[in-house]
Amino acid sequence: MKQSLQDRINAIRAEVDALIDKKVxxxxxxxxxxxxxxxxxxxxNRAPECQCRQYAVLEEREVI
Known part of the structure; x- marks a missing residue:
């Protein structure tokens, strides 16, 4: 069964949170x-929006 868009978004957010937790x-x-x-x-704090945007900014700045 194909995952819903919301399920994929939730999975990505959890993955980003895990990466940020490792950095913390x-x-x-x-x-x-x-x-x-x-x-x-x-x-x-450089990207206070959603986790996806936070990841994009942190990766761009090579923080993650």
Whole structure:
């Protein structure tokens, strides 16, 4: 059965979140004491829209 568009969007968003979480974990090791939520905001604030746009901007800037 073919996935619905919404299912594919949800899967992509989850994949992007996982990539951002990995980047946050790496940053947290380098910056102990800074909460993960703060690091995530610092990493993603350049593209505050949806996860797809965040990924595109982060990849463009070679952050991911």
């Amino acid at each position: 974990a790496k940053a947290a090791k380098a910056s102990p004491g800074i909460p993960a939520g703060v690091l995530r905001n610092l990493i993603t």
